[in-house]
Amino acid sequence: MVIPTEDGSGRAPYAPLVTLGEPDLEALARGCAIFGGGGGGDPTLGYVMAREAIRRHGPVTVVDLDELPDDGLVLPVAMVGAPTVIEEKIPNGSEGGRIQAIYERHLGQPVVALAAAELGGIEGMLPVAWAAHAGLPLADCDLMGRAFPEIHMCTPTLHGLPIGPVVVTDERGNVATFTSVDAAWAERLVRPTCAAMGSCASLAIFPMTAVRARAVAVRGSVSRAVRLGRRLEAEAGDPLAVLAAELGAVRLIEGKVADVERWTTEGFARGSAVIEGFGEDAGRLLRLEFQNENLLALLDGEVVASVPDVITILDQHGAGAVVSERLRYGQRVSVVAFPCHPAWRTAAGLQLVGPRAWGYDLDYVPVERLHATHG
Amino acid sequence: MVIPTEDGSGRAPYAPLVTLGEPDLEALARGCAIFGGGGGGDPTLGYVMAREAIRRHGPVTVVDLDELPDDGLVLPVAMVGAPTVIEEKIPNGSEGGRIQAIYERHLGQPVVALAAAELGGIEGMLPVAWAAHAGLPLADCDLMGRAFPEIHMCTPTLHGLPIGPVVVTDERGNVATFTSVDAAWAERLVRPTCAAMGSCASLAIFPMTAVRARAVAVRGSVSRAVRLGRRLEAEAGDPLAVLAAELGAVRLIEGKVADVERWTTEGFARGSAVIEGFGEDAGRLLRLEFQNENLLALLDGEVVASVPDVITILDQHGAGAVVSERLRYGQRVSVVAFPCHPAWRTAAGLQLVGPRAWGYDLDYVPVERLHATHG
Numbered sequence: 153m154v155i156p157t158e159d160g161s162g163r164a165p166y167a168p169l170v171t172l173g174e175p176d177l178e179a180l181a182r183g184c185a186i187f188g189g190g191g192g193g194d195p196t197l198g199y200v201m202a203r204e205a206i207r208r209h210g211p212v213t214v215v216d217l218d219e220l221p222d223d224g225l226v227l228p229v230a231m232v233g234a235p236t237v238i239e240e241k242i243p244n245g246s247e248g249g250r251i252q253a254i255y256e257r258h259l260g261q262p263v264v265a266l267a268a269a270e271l272g273g274i275e276g277m278l279p280v281a282w283a284a285h286a287g288l289p290l291a292d293c294d295l296m297g298r299a300f301p302e303i304h305m306c307t308p309t310l311h312g313l314p315i316g317p318v319v320v321t322d323e324r325g326n327v328a329t330f331t332s333v334d335a336a337w338a339e340r341l342v343r344p345t346c347a348a349m350g351s352c353a354s355l356a357i358f359p360m361t362a363v364r365a366r367a368v369a370v371r372g373s374v375s376r377a378v379r380l381g382r383r384l385e386a387e388a389g390d391p392l393a394v395l396a397a398e399l400g401a402v403r404l405i406e407g408k409v410a411d412v413e414r415w416t417t418e419g420f421a422r423g424s425a426v427i428e429g430f431g432e433d434a435g436r437l438l439r440l441e442f443q444n445e446n447l448l449a450l451l452d453g454e455v456v457a458s459v460p461d462v463i464t465i466l467d468q469h470g471a472g473a474v475v476s477e478r479l480r481y482g483q484r485v486s487v488v489a490f491p492c493h494p495a496w497r498t499a500a501g502l503q504l505v506g507p508r509a510w511g512y513d514l515d516y517v518p519v520e521r522l523h524a525t526h527g
Numbered sequence: 528m529v530i531p532t533e534d535g536s537g538r539a540p541y542a543p544l545v546t547l548g549e550p551d552l553e554a555l556a557r558g559c560a561i562f563g564g565g566g567g568g569d570p571t572l573g574y575v576m577a578r579e580a581i582r583r584h585g586p587v588t589v590v591d592l593d594e595l596p597d598d599g600l601v602l603p604v605a606m607v608g609a610p611t612v613i614e615e616k617i618p619n620g621s622e623g624g625r626i627q628a629i630y631e632r633h634l635g636q637p638v639v640a641l642a643a644a645e646l647g648g649i650e651g652m653l654p655v656a657w658a659a660h661a662g663l664p665l666a667d668c669d670l671m672g673r674a675f676p677e678i679h680m681c682t683p684t685l686h687g688l689p690i691g692p693v694v695v696t697d698e699r700g701n702v703a704t705f706t707s708v709d710a711a712w713a714e715r716l717v718r719p720t721c722a723a724m725g726s727c728a729s730l731a732i733f734p735m736t737a738v739r740a741r742a743v744a745v746r747g748s749v750s751r752a753v754r755l756g757r758r759l760e761a762e763a764g765d766p767l768a769v770l771a772a773e774l775g776a777v778r779l780i781e782g783k784v785a786d787v788e789r790w791t792t793e794g795f796a797r798g799s800a801v802i803e804g805f806g807e808d809a810g811r812l813l814r815l816e817f818q819n820e821n822l823l824a825l826l827d828g829e830v831v832a833s834v835p836d837v838i839t840i841l842d843q844h845g846a847g848a849v850v851s852e853r854l855r856y857g858q859r860v861s862v863v864a865f866p867c868h869p870a871w872r873t874a875a876g877l878q879l880v881g882p883r884a885w886g887y888d889l890d891y892v893p894v895e896r897l898h899a900t901h902g
Contacts, residue, residue, distance in 0.1 A: 324712070325708050326708055326712050327706045327707075328704070328716055329703070329704040329706075330701070330704060332701045333699050333701055334591070337701050341701060341703055341720055344723045345703075345720060348716050349716070398610045
């Protein structure tokens with residue numbers, strides 16, 4: 153339900169772009185799974201958490217950053233850890249309020265809106281649950297325009313903004329606060345804390361004013377995910393056509409999962425998968441490598457997509473996206489890739505999250521150019 | 528130089544028990560090595576740090592807790608990590624000031640004195656260096672009366688006092704602050720952070736008022752270590768007699784180190800050593816187990832001393848105490864043990880740091896009783 157922004161009396165404190173009730177939650181979950189690129193955790197759990205919160209506290213208003221007061225504090229939130237663990241060690245609901253209170257005390261001003269630190273899987277849904285609990289709007293933005301495995305891989309890092317204080321908490325009530333010399337050090341310190349907390353924790357990063365967020369965040373991502381989710385639902389018969397039209401997605405292969413290797417280390421779900429083509433792709437092999445998120449796709453040994461572009465696997469039965477930790481031998485899937493946010497294609501963006509940042513000795517080529525060559 | 532407390536005008540702000548200039552620093556280092564029980568790191572580095580700080584900023588006043596204002600904030604400080612690493616990755620001097628400023632801002636009151644969290648090796652010297660830098664007195668107390676490997680093994684834990692906020696920092700300027708559900712969780716969270724910072728970091732724990740410290744700390748430990756160090760220096764020919772007279776120490780063996788096994792894991796120096804008796808101990812074998820500190824001594828298979836009593840190794844050449852990470856094949860040593868602070872012999876104390884807390888399936892027997900049986 154999109155309500156156009158209106159001036160005049162009688163309107164809500166913020167003109168909502170989207171009011172997330174139960175129907176749009178499903179659309180958001182569907183969209184977040186696509187943007188997750190295999191990471192961010194299965195959105196089902198996030199969907200259930202958000203639905204319960206909305207049933208209890210009412211729908212969540214998604215607002216444009218322009219609607220928020222310039223100096224209002226926007227808090228990007230996320231879960232951190234191995235998605236394989238997040239699904240079994242569920243937050244108990246107290247985490248968001250605890251984190252918010254710490255920032256408000258520390259920074260001496262109220263939080264005016266929550267935001268998603270990343271938009272993928274559960275990470276896109278959790279902020280909805282927290283916003284419902286807190287009675288706060290959700291800003292229509294995120295800090296990646298997709299999901300990445302490490303917490304410093306956010307657009308504000310490209311602008312040199314401080315990531316901290318980073319506040320991390322677990323379902324027991326332990327709290328760790330980090331102020332680091334740079335964003336990469338925050339990742340190095342938060343990751344083992346998350347592992348000690350049981351390989352999964354809740355956090356907030358890059359607390360910032362709305363005026364700052366307007367300049368550095370990926371804007372419009374929540375409403376975009378809802379729109380995509382709605383259209384995927386409406387045109388369920390041909391998800392690839394929807395993704396091509398909405399995201400410029402290219403089809404990499406259709407096939408069966410022939411091999412999956414996966415291990416949970418250092419708080420990450422790492423691994424690789426091989427997909428054996430069928431139909432018009434018969435005889436072709438796609439190899440995928442992932443660290444929570446899909447990082448690299450090789451078709452018959454040639455790179456056909458790489459980070460920071462988004463590589464997403466669709467289940468051919470459910471038409472929904474499949475997260476890395478759900479990938480199974482014999483599953484029939486389509487693999488697509490689509491362009492990342494332009495911020496990641498700059499020199500600074502590629503230095504932070506391009507192929508070499510993951511140890512792949514190859515130059516990044518935008519997926520649409522690779523496709524023009526190979527397609 | 529012990530100056531008795533006096534009333535009346537013209538006295539220093541605090542009546543010093545000891546004024547730590549260079550000569551007494553040496554005595555303190557000597558004493559701290561004995562109380563360290565093999566842990567706390569080689570005091571030489573701490574001595575050098577403290578000496579440099581005193582040369583730059585002047586001597587440090589050691590004051591009794593009774594001298595401090597009741598509600599004055601006392602801050603126990605320490606280094607955490609593997610002593611093997613601490614010796615190579617030296618603090619740059621900014622750590623203490625950074626930690627102090629964070630507590631003062633967080634708790635809204637000035638720190639009136641620093642204290643040693645533990646009294647062993649470098650851990651007894653570092654607070655002197657920081658106190659000199661900060662221009663603060665050092666409270667005549669610590670939280671263990673010895674050294675223990677884990678940060679929650681402090682007397683305030685026995686009184687249920689909160690360990691946090693625990694502020695941890697490294698030489699780069701990274702800061703982590705922990706508020707945990709209990710003291711043991713603080714250890715679980717701080718240890719991997721310390722490992723991520725490079726297996727060594729600086730911290731403060733159990734910030735408390737002077738009135739609280741009077742009730743829960745081990746009092747008089749700094750002046751006791753100085754007194755012991757002075758006497759060891761004066762009677763250098765017979766350190767065992769000094770330790771027997773001052774601490775009730777019993778001699779476990781004199782011999783040569785026949786075997787040392789040592790590894791650095793999870794930020795600890797763990798291992799074991801075998802000492803082959805000579806002279807009147809010829810034919811006897813002492814086995815020592817340590818985790819930074821010496822935990823257990825077995826003479827010909829029988830327990831002759833165990834945590835929480837203090838087991839200390841003396842070098843027969845230098846007459847100084849030998850920390851675990853300096854123990855070497857062929858070294859000629861005397862091993863002694865002496866009673867721990869009475870707080871550790873209570874039921875709560877033994878639950879926290881008794882033999883079973885380290886996985887040894889044996890009941891604690893005070894070293895003086897074991898000695899009465901064996902001696």
